[in-house]
Amino acid sequence: MGIVLCGGTIVTDTACYQADIRIQGEIIDAVGSQVTQAGDTVLTAEGCYIFPGGIDAHTHFDLPVGTMSTADDFASGTKAAILGGTTTVIDYATQFKGETLQQGLENWHQRADGKCYSDYGFHMAITDWNEQVSREIPWLGQEAGVASVKLYMAYKNVMQVDDSTLFQVLERSRDWGILTCVHCENGDIVDNLVRQFRRQGKTAPAYHHLSRPPRVEQEAVNRLTVLAEMADAPVLVVHLSCRESLETVAQAKARGVRVFAETCPQYLVLDDSVYQDTTFSCAKYVISPPLRAKENQEYLWNGLKTGILDTVATDHCSFNFHGQKEVGSEDFSKIPNGAPGVEHRLGLLYTYGVKAGKISLTQFVDKVATQPAKLFGLFPKKGTIAPGSDADLVIWDERRQVTISAASQAQKVDYSPYEGMKQQGQAVHVFLRGQQVVENGKTCIDTPQGQFLFRKPFR
Numbered sequence: 001m002g003i004v005l006c007g008g009t010i011v012t013d014t015a016c017y018q019a020d021i022r023i024q025g026e027i028i029d030a031v032g033s034q035v036t037q038a039g040d041t042v043l044t045a046e047g048c049y050i051f052p053g054g055i056d057a058h059t060h061f062d063l064p065v066g067t068m069s070t071a072d073d074f075a076s077g078t079k080a081a082i083l084g085g086t087t088t089v090i091d092y093a094t095q096f097k098g099e100t101l102q103q104g105l106e107n108w109h110q111r112a113d114g115k116c117y118s119d120y121g122f123h124m125a126i127t128d129w130n131e132q133v134s135r136e137i138p139w140l141g142q143e144a145g146v147a148s149v150k151l152y153m154a155y156k157n158v159m160q161v162d163d164s165t166l167f168q169v170l171e172r173s174r175d176w177g178i179l180t181c182v183h184c185e186n187g188d189i190v191d192n193l194v195r196q197f198r199r200q201g202k203t204a205p206a207y208h209h210l211s212r213p214p215r216v217e218q219e220a221v222n223r224l225t226v227l228a229e230m231a232d233a234p235v236l237v238v239h240l241s242c243r244e245s246l247e248t249v250a251q252a253k254a255r256g257v258r259v260f261a262e263t264c265p266q267y268l269v270l271d272d273s274v275y276q277d278t279t280f281s282c283a284k285y286v287i288s289p290p291l292r293a294k295e296n297q298e299y300l301w302n303g304l305k306t307g308i309l310d311t312v313a314t315d316h317c318s319f320n321f322h323g324q325k326e327v328g329s330e331d332f333s334k335i336p337n338g339a340p341g342v343e344h345r346l347g348l349l350y351t352y353g354v355k356a357g358k359i360s361l362t363q364f365v366d367k368v369a370t371q372p373a374k375l376f377g378l379f380p381k382k383g384t385i386a387p388g389s390d391a392d393l394v395i396w397d398e399r400r401q402v403t404i405s406a407a408s409q410a411q412k413v414d415y416s417p418y419e420g421m422k423q424q425g426q427a428v429h430v431f432l433r434g435q436q437v438v439e440n441g442k443t444c445i446d447t448p449q450g451q452f453l454f455r456k457p458f459r
């Protein structure tokens, strides 16, 4: 006994066509016409698109920062994810100072296991590199199912690594099929600019973005691509935000460096005009990298179109405005960095990308599902609609209109950076490995069904 979704328009990274989908157990059994068997349940998807479940490869749920933790934990974060059509998240587990990678990973399993409404995997953020940690790299990729690490070139004295560490991790990861993801901002220069502003008594949240100008990002992207070239190692630039960095990645790709790049909805649809607000309210937009001048958006959309940008993830890292962001009311450098977004990634990209004519439907699916699956060792189990793949499916009804608002969101945070923005279309029904988890735009399961995903090494 299976489930058949009939009459919908299937969209993959390469094609858009009408066909029925038969689900058997957790898997897509058949795609075509006349796939129904005796005893099957038939659901109509007429007038709707069917996308492969979205993969958000950049989230921070239940992340401790200083004395606080992000507003969303794995339960609320992944519930918001499935409501928005994202059936897999890859979260950044973090090795804190003094820990082994194994301890860091166990910590994240404890935070996530049994609580996730979507499937989930982990990247491993390394903040304390030494001989012993280096010896754990083969274990990480081969036994722990974590085929990617992350390094921060920013956050001096906290997460930031030096070039020596960066280079050693690139070489070691390369040898063991691990993709190195990097937060590219020159943390030393940011630190200088922050201290200059503070000396001048410039402590309002708007100075956050002035302390992290585009060149600070571009310099780090450039350094990374040159070091990756020397190490012949694959790298992924996370949350690329501006034209300068995009052009640097384009040049590196053109000379054969194995560099991939991710951008986020906030850089595609929001801009730095929000920092003109002289009240503390603009702390909602204190994220790193910060929002950029509006003219960058066209370059980023074009980068998605031409393939310079490979994926769109959210960098979901939510802090309540009241009680959390407010910690920095006297000093912008104390505002916890980050914003929510996991719930609205598909909606924003569909509305402001596909409907606005900036990217095609197949490009949309490629950026939100297929490319992340390929880069992070989940393809073809995830990221496509084909017989044998997991039945992670999003039935998208573009006739529905949604107004994004903190009042109606599932994300457990007291604001949305997209407050009041219109979203065309909605994930009306969502399936996770064959089980319906969202029905008519509402969750329809009582208990978390998400599984940890062992990812394949980077090829």
Ligand SMILES: [Zn+2]
Pocket (backbone or CB within 6 Å): 058, 060, 315, 317
């Ligand atoms: Zn992040």
